[in-house]
Every structure is written in structure tokens, then in C-alpha cells.
Amino acid sequence: MDGMRPTGDRRHGRRIAVVGDVLLDVDLLGRADRLSPDAPVPVVSVERSVGRAGGAGLVATLLARDGVDVVLVTALGDDDRVGELRAALDAVAALPGAGSISVVAGPAGAPTPVKTRVRGDGHAIVRIDEGCEPPGAPTITADMLDALDEVDAVVVADYGRGVAADPRLRDALDRVGGRIPVVWDPHRNGSPPVRAAAVVTPNRSEAFALADGLVDDGASVFDDLAGVDTVAAALLESWGCEAVLVTLGAKGALLRSRDRVAAQVPHLVSATPSDGTDPCGAGDRLAATVASELAAGEPLGDAVAAGVAAAARFVASGGVASLDRPANTSPLRGDSADALAVAHATRERGGVVVATGGCFDLLHAGHARTLAAARALGDCLIVCVNSDDSVRRLKGPERPIMAEDDRSDLLQALECVDAVVVFEEDTPEAVLRRIRPDVWVKGGDYVAADLPETGVIAAWGGRTVTVPYHPGRSSTRLAGALARVG
Known part of the structure; x- marks a missing residue:
């Protein structure tokens, strides 16, 4: 439903685990038609507030809206905001045609991180982050580890808050990666992907940050696709995973794989041009689709093409804003x-x-x-x-x-x-x-x-x-x- 239509065929009967850090995203939407009398800043008259699960929660949301049953493996705080987060996930699972969302969580040891975007007349004005500083190590439970044994694929949404850094969880991901696809969406402040990852999906800026020290700082590295390929090849070698997919926004994505042919010639997957202006969540949409396609037995190249197309449709439809639906409507x-x-x-x-x-x-x-x-x-x-x-x-x-x-x-x-x-x-x-x-x-x-x-x-x-x-x-x-x- 890309951004609200299902991407590709519904994968009925499949279960996908989403492992990683969950945030609460809040949009304050309203009109901005005047400046404050005490400072040259816009005054936003808030008309409505929309809350949704972010981070790994957004990946779970997208998969569930595609009709996929999801197991969300994460760490949660015990503050008041976690109730809003759970309510947002429950609302998604209750949509007609949606898959289920089962939450298997250990204690985060920190309050729920909240990212609030203030938008006036459709334009982002400011983002306010609360509790988003890196917390202490979350607690990984036996139930979280066991949940990985009952799924057809895994998406790791690493937002640098410690879930994907736990040694026991990483060992479990490496183990299951030998029999099911693991798609790893990295963060520049997160942990390196496990070697068993089928594909790692950094965006361009993340790829260059993660490859710091692995490649020469030549101007060409930053200016052309050959440079992106150099970085992707360096990350592939450093991480030891099966493939690296560097997303390039409107230009699509570049795939480097251990496959002998692809290792010699990188594969560029073009994206459909889009008038969308809000790319927030596009990487989550891509990773979710790639995992769903791989779980259905599609080859990596086809899964990547489906993921790039889904991300382009998602941005064209308004990005995360397209997920907002009126309540209590058929x-x-x-x-x-x-x-x-x-x-x-x-x-x-x-x-x-x-x-x-x-x-x-x-x-x-x-x-x-x-x-x-x-x-x-x-x-x-x-x-x-x-x-x-x-x-x-x-x-x-x-x-x-x-x-x-x-x-x-x-x-x-x-x-x-x-x-x-x-x-x-x-x-x-x-x-x-x-x-x-x-x-x-x-x-x-x-x-x-x-x-x-x-x-x-x-x-x-x-x-x-x-x-x-x-x-x-x-x-x-x-x-x-x-x-x-x-």
C-alpha cells in the first residue's frame, strides 16, 4: 500500500522478524500563516497530532500493512510514551487486510525516544528530539532470541541504540542467517552487520561514513557512481556479508554482490522519477520489501528491483505521511x-x-x-x-x-x-x-x-x-x- 498499496504479491503465511530500535514519531500538523511578534519565526496553529512507530517500528508497520505477519524484536522503556507506541502498532495490525504484529521486547533501560516534526502548510519547520541520546545497553531476553527461530526472514533496523550490538543477539542472527535471508539496514552510529547478512542497505551518506578509513579520500569517490562502487566494494570486503546495496535517492541504488558476475560489474537499479519531497522512511520501505521478496524465494536482483520501486512509490505518495488514515472508517x-x-x-x-x-x-x-x-x-x-x-x-x-x-x-x-x-x-x-x-x-x-x-x-x-x-x-x-x- 505502497506508500499505502502492497508492494508485489501478498506473502500470505510468511512471518518476518524485525530486529532493532523502536522510536515514537510524532507529527504536529497545522497552518503557518503569520510570524511571531517576539521573534522572526513562524507560528504554527496545530490542527492535529499524528503518532506512529518509528525506527524498527516503522519497518514492522510497513510489512504489516503489506499483509505480512511480523515479530518485532526490540527493547522498550517503561515510561508513559511506550503506551502510545504500542497503541500505534495495534492500530496498524487492526487495519483490514493487515498482518499481525507480535512484540517481543526486553527492557531498554531508558525512556522511549520521541522525534516530533512540526509541519506548517505541508512544510517541515523544526524537528524536536527527546530522549534520543544513546542509552545504556538494553537487556536481551531468551524470548527475543527464540523469536528468530520461527520466521522466514529478518530485517535488522539498527538505529544505534544498542539492540543490534548485543553479542548474544548477533550470534543468533549469524546462526539464522545460514538458512533464511537477513536484511541489515545500518546506522552510522550502529554496529557492523553480521557476516551472514544477505544484503546490507546503507544510503549514500551512511555508506561513506561507514567506509571512513577504508578508501582513499579522493574527490572522485564523492562525485560519481564509480566512487560509490568503490565504497560499496570496500564495505563488502570489510563486513564479509553477501551483498551491499547503496541507496541513491532519486537515482535508485547500486548493488555490489559476492556473486562472480556482479563482483566484476556493479549493478545499478534505476528508480522511477518522483515528485515526492519527503524521503523519510524510504530506506525502511526498501528494506522491508527486499526482505519480503527474499522470504518468498525471489533472487537478490529481483528483490532489490522490487525494493527500489517500492521506495520510489512510497516517496511519490507522500512518504510516512501517506500512512495516516482516518480512524473508524471502512x-x-x-x-x-x-x-x-x-x-x-x-x-x-x-x-x-x-x-x-x-x-x-x-x-x-x-x-x-x-x-x-x-x-x-x-x-x-x-x-x-x-x-x-x-x-x-x-x-x-x-x-x-x-x-x-x-x-x-x-x-x-x-x-x-x-x-x-x-x-x-x-x-x-x-x-x-x-x-x-x-x-x-x-x-x-x-x-x-x-x-x-x-x-x-x-x-x-x-x-x-x-x-x-x-x-x-x-x-x-x-x-x-x-x-x-x-
Whole structure:
């Protein structure tokens, strides 16, 4: 669900352990439309606060949202904030279609680390860290070690707080790495990966910091892919692991492996260009996907390609912000998670969310012109599509001609469409309350004042507009012509 759609096929029945340090991430979201009178700093009027599990908890969140059962092996404090952390994990596991999250934890010996980001009008203003200094050594329990024997893969999310440094846990990871894939996401202040790691996934800055003293400080090392490859090869040799994957943001990732062919020629995996501006969590998304693919038996190259693609989609959908979902709401269908993520990401950038809807039973030129005109009214276009049952109620038992999945695929293939969501009701009022578009668009054969959606849209200050109608073009007319041909 990349950032909210599952990446690749669901891996039903598989369990993945996430080992590492858990944080509590808090976003304070609001408006910033004035400066403080006593200092030249913005005043943020906080409208809502969103808490989620961070660090290893974010990896567990992403995997569970993919439908994977997760065992989170970590250390937790005994302060009040740990309750928020557990509640955030429980809320993820309770989502429709999500996998379970079992927490196996020893005492951290320190308060829960909290990272709070203050965002105004979609822009980050400041991050406040509480209790994030390296603590004393956490306590590793026998239950934590035993949990590694009952999984199909392991992701180590090392945030430098001591869980991945424990000798007994490292021995256990080295042991299980002989039979299942271990994906290690390192931290510059963390511990080196175990030799049994199938792949280690530093980002570029982490890779260069971790390779300090292993390579010459030549300018080329910092400026080109050959330099990244030099660093990856040095880390591969130093760590003794099976592969090193250096992530390069929008450029994708570079893979160095012990495989004989790859060892001579590094493998560059390109990423799909993205307009996303918040890369927070992209590395966690990549590591989670790579582990899931490896657990399913995919070869390393294919798993890495899937991970890079998943990370790019995650950033494009708004990053960690795309994980926020309204509480107590039923799930939508189709690519509903994408629709919610697209709307959220557009608002975070200060853009205008446009939506339109219909049956789209046989896509024709009139539809295409209406959709293009709608997209021109804002910064994203979300299309709400009647389900098959809804079309039958509206148009009779012989409709639709094309199933909802095919209609959705055709719409999504249009350049002007950013997301598609299927709804079951006769009108899209419920889905509109979820997406909350700024503009609702219908063809000129409708009168805005007569539409039931107009009042719904107006409730949050949105507006309903009509765009030119193209006479002589309709699904019903086209279906009749096809019947005569047949």
C-alpha cells in the first residue's frame, strides 16, 4: 500500500522478524500563516497530532500493512510514551487486510525516544528530539532470541541504540542467517552487520561514513557512481556479508554482490522519477520489501528491483505521511490507499485536489476530454468509479460491459489521472468524505446545484464545477453500436 498499496504479491503465511530500535514519531500538523511578534519565526496553529512507530517500528508497520505477519524484536522503556507506541502498532495490525504484529521486547533501560516534526502548510519547520541520546545497553531476553527461530526472514533496523550490538543477539542472527535471508539496514552510529547478512542497505551518506578509513579520500569517490562502487566494494570486503546495496535517492541504488558476475560489474537499479519531497522512511520501505521478496524465494536482483520501486512509490505518495488514515472508517476498494495518499501528499505541498466520478463503462473520447479538463483545474485528479454492483443497480442487469478492475486499469493508464478508487454505493458521497477534494467535477450535462455531492463538498469549503459536455458520445450509445456490429 505502497506508500499505502502492497508492494508485489501478498506473502500470505510468511512471518518476518524485525530486529532493532523502536522510536515514537510524532507529527504536529497545522497552518503557518503569520510570524511571531517576539521573534522572526513562524507560528504554527496545530490542527492535529499524528503518532506512529518509528525506527524498527516503522519497518514492522510497513510489512504489516503489506499483509505480512511480523515479530518485532526490540527493547522498550517503561515510561508513559511506550503506551502510545504500542497503541500505534495495534492500530496498524487492526487495519483490514493487515498482518499481525507480535512484540517481543526486553527492557531498554531508558525512556522511549520521541522525534516530533512540526509541519506548517505541508512544510517541515523544526524537528524536536527527546530522549534520543544513546542509552545504556538494553537487556536481551531468551524470548527475543527464540523469536528468530520461527520466521522466514529478518530485517535488522539498527538505529544505534544498542539492540543490534548485543553479542548474544548477533550470534543468533549469524546462526539464522545460514538458512533464511537477513536484511541489515545500518546506522552510522550502529554496529557492523553480521557476516551472514544477505544484503546490507546503507544510503549514500551512511555508506561513506561507514567506509571512513577504508578508501582513499579522493574527490572522485564523492562525485560519481564509480566512487560509490568503490565504497560499496570496500564495505563488502570489510563486513564479509553477501551483498551491499547503496541507496541513491532519486537515482535508485547500486548493488555490489559476492556473486562472480556482479563482483566484476556493479549493478545499478534505476528508480522511477518522483515528485515526492519527503524521503523519510524510504530506506525502511526498501528494506522491508527486499526482505519480503527474499522470504518468498525471489533472487537478490529481483528483490532489490522490487525494493527500489517500492521506495520510489512510497516517496511519490507522500512518504510516512501517506500512512495516516482516518480512524473508524471502512476500507475503500480499488487503489484506494493510493487515492488517499495522493490527496494527502497534494495537500501537504499546498496543491489543489480535484476529483470526478462515474461508471466509465466504455471509455470514450468524451470521457477523455472531461478527465483532461478536470485535471487542469488542480494539482491531482482522483477518479471515483462505481463498482460492478453499483452500475447494475443504476443501469440494469446487463451492465457493466467491462468489470471494475478493467475500468480502473484503463483510467489509471491515462496521463491525466493520478489515482482511481472504486465505491459500492449509488453515489460517491461516502468516498468523497474520505478524500475531501477541493474541487468536484462533472460533465456539463449535469447541473451542479442538483447534484447530491454538491452539499457534501461544500461542507469543507470545496466547490462543484462542470466542464463542457461532448454530445453524441456516451457509453450507452457506444454499447448499442457494438451490439449492432455483433
